[in-house]
Amino acid sequence: MRIKIQIAVIVALVAFTACSSTPETATKIVAVNNSQPKASIEAKQVAAEQEASKVTEIKFDEGQAALTEAARVNLDKLMGQAVPSDRVEEVIVLSWADQEYPSVNTKKLSKAQQQLAKDRSKNIADYLKKLNQKASVKTHNMAARPNALSNLIKTKDARLKKSLEVAGIPNSDNTNGKAPSKAGHAMVMVIMKEE
Amino acid sequence: MRAALPAIAQPRINKFLAEFSPVYILHVEDFDISLIRMAYRFENVTGKLRLNEQEFLAIESVDVSVAWRELIEGKIHTDIEVSEMKLTGDPTVLTASTSKEAAPVEDAKQVKDNLFPLRVTRLVLRHSSIEIGDVVGLGEEKKLVLNEVEARVNNLTPEREMSQTFFTIQGAILGSAILKVTGKAEMNRKPRAWDMDIEMHDFNLVEANPILKRMVPFTFTSGKMDLFGEIKSENDEMVGYLKPFLHNADIIDSREHFKNGKQFLYEIGGALGNFLLQRDKEKTTATKINFKRKNGKLDYSLGEVLGSAIEHKTAKPFTPQIDDSLSIE
Numbered sequence: 001m002r003i004k005i006q007i008a009v010i011v012a013l014v015a016f017t018a019c020s021s022t023p024e025t026a027t028k029i030v031a032v033n034n035s036q037p038k039a040s041i042e043a044k045q046v047a048a049e050q051e052a053s054k055v056t057e058i059k060f061d062e063g064q065a066a067l068t069e070a071a072r073v074n075l076d077k078l079m080g081q082a083v084p085s086d087r088v089e090e091v092i093v094l095s096w097a098d099q100e101y102p103s104v105n106t107k108k109l110s111k112a113q114q115q116l117a118k119d120r121s122k123n124i125a126d127y128l129k130k131l132n133q134k135a136s137v138k139t140h141n142m143a144a145r146p147n148a149l150s151n152l153i154k155t156k157d158a159r160l161k162k163s164l165e166v167a168g169i170p171n172s173d174n175t176n177g178k179a180p181s182k183a184g185h186a187m188v189m190v191i192m193k194e195e
Numbered sequence: 196m197r198a199a200l201p202a203i204a205q206p207r208i209n210k211f212l213a214e215f216s217p218v219y220i221l222h223v224e225d226f227d228i229s230l231i232r233m234a235y236r237f238e239n240v241t242g243k244l245r246l247n248e249q250e251f252l253a254i255e256s257v258d259v260s261v262a263w264r265e266l267i268e269g270k271i272h273t274d275i276e277v278s279e280m281k282l283t284g285d286p287t288v289l290t291a292s293t294s295k296e297a298a299p300v301e302d303a304k305q306v307k308d309n310l311f312p313l314r315v316t317r318l319v320l321r322h323s324s325i326e327i328g329d330v331v332g333l334g335e336e337k338k339l340v341l342n343e344v345e346a347r348v349n350n351l352t353p354e355r356e357m358s359q360t361f362f363t364i365q366g367a368i369l370g371s372a373i374l375k376v377t378g379k380a381e382m383n384r385k386p387r388a389w390d391m392d393i394e395m396h397d398f399n400l401v402e403a404n405p406i407l408k409r410m411v412p413f414t415f416t417s418g419k420m421d422l423f424g425e426i427k428s429e430n431d432e433m434v435g436y437l438k439p440f441l442h443n444a445d446i447i448d449s450r451e452h453f454k455n456g457k458q459f460l461y462e463i464g465g466a467l468g469n470f471l472l473q474r475d476k477e478k479t480t481a482t483k484i485n486f487k488r489k490n491g492k493l494d495y496s497l498g499e500v501l502g503s504a505i506e507h508k509t510a511k512p513f514t515p516q517i518d519d520s521l522s523i524e
Contacts, residue, residue: 038514038516038517038518038519038520039519040516040517040519041375041377041392041393041394041516041517042375044377044392044517044519045363045365045375045377047361048347048349048361048362048363048377048378048379049347049349049361049363051349051350051359051361053359053379166345166365167365167375168373168375180516194357
């Protein structure tokens with residue numbers, strides 16, 4: 001009976017591990033534990049499209065535009081990886097308000113929400129400038145969709161926002177649950193210059 | 196001239212494509228040039244095995260154009276857009292492509308050098324599909340099908356000063372589950388280095404039964420699976436992890452006719468294991484499988500996998516997203 005139970009437990013594991021292997025020799029990968037979000041696959045997808053080799057996400061307290069200590073640590077780490085510092089070509093910052101990116105129907109969030117996202121971008125840009133004075137920081141407000149002209153001439157803002165939509169970020173009409181909420185978040189990507 | 200060029204070039208292209216590989220034969224139905232756009236286009240491209248003329252590749256169009264944004268900087272580079280590609284793989288195709296005569300990397304390089312001679316800065320794949328069957332002659336419902344595939348590779352043929360190639364792939368598995376893959380590679384480094392992030396959402400286990408039945412000895416009667424993972428390959432060593440999440444999964448069906456006692460035991464065991472390890476509130480069973488592959492040997496710890504499943508059940512549940520912990524230097 002005991003053997004049967006052991007087999008049953010192993011089979012249960014096999015149900016979601018699919019095969020077996022030599023025990024105790026695998027590399028243990030330790031995740032960094034802090035209160036900030038990890039860079040999501042949507043952030044990485046857009047970073048890959050922008051050829052940005054470094055990307056992170058940070059989270060703001062609700063209603064606040066000030067960087068938390070943990071957010072600063074994330075930004076320090078990001079810029080610390082972007083070496084040598086004079087090879088940083090551009091830093092792209094996308095900041096959300098406390099609500100999801102507006103849907104096609106919503107177009108833009110309230111003025112207060114747009115200002116919140118703008119202030120968050122500014123605070124991130126100011127902090128990045130302290131870390132790397134020469135870095136060119138470009139900010140994008142995720143509380144408003146690009147206007148018709150931006151869409152027509154496919155500005156960088158329009159292309160970035162379209163890429164995020166294709167990657168599946170939630171919007172104000174559809175918090176689909178398949179991609180984590182981006183409300184209150186910011187994505188920061190670093191593009192390095194060619195050598 | 197614009198009208199004459201394709202007529203001269205197409206037979207030469209097809210002669211090359213028919214002879215370049217001992218394993219494959221490619222054919223282009225139509226070839227066109229747009230001088231204004233500085234572009235050329237192949238239409239209805241097919242690929243067959245030389246062995247038995249089995250078709251494994253069909254592409255509606257391949258558009259090759261000058262990358263105007265690079266031209267502004269004085270560089271003549273190209274963008275390639277592949278539309279409606281259908282790639283079909285089965286053991287015959289796999290055996291042929293891994294045979295002694297096959298040299299897929301060299302073959303691909305030959306095709307690239309001859310048909311796309313300039314540096315490729317962007318490759319885009321649109322509205323495409325990939326079908327994989329592990330047995331010859333399987334019906335479509337028993338194949339692993341990835342459709343609505345949209346992919347993009349930036350800096351496909353890197354130069355020394357810009358060494359990293361970036362890629363993203365997105366598609367639907369079995370028509371419903373969303374698969375997202377993204378990563379980067381150092382193509383010029385020896386050995387090549389790359390990293391990759393994977394997420395899959397809403398993989399319907401019941402719909403996948405015809406495929407899963409050949410891999411695991413039981414059938415799912417309900418449930419979906421999400422999968423999160425990262426893999427990195429550097430210095431000939433691959434490390435990574437996979438985090439599968441089963442949602443509301445059930446294995447035993449009261450109407451199920453078991454083939455034999457062994458299958459019954461497996462199904463009971465699977466159901467019991469899932470029951471014991473399912474997190475009550477969220478109805479999820481999850482674990483984390485850390486692995487390492489070196490010199491062709493795959494290593495992971497079954498004990499650690501079990502420990503992770505118990506941790507998810509009894510302690511803090513795993514976060515359903517990638518850990519963002521692996522990246523090439």
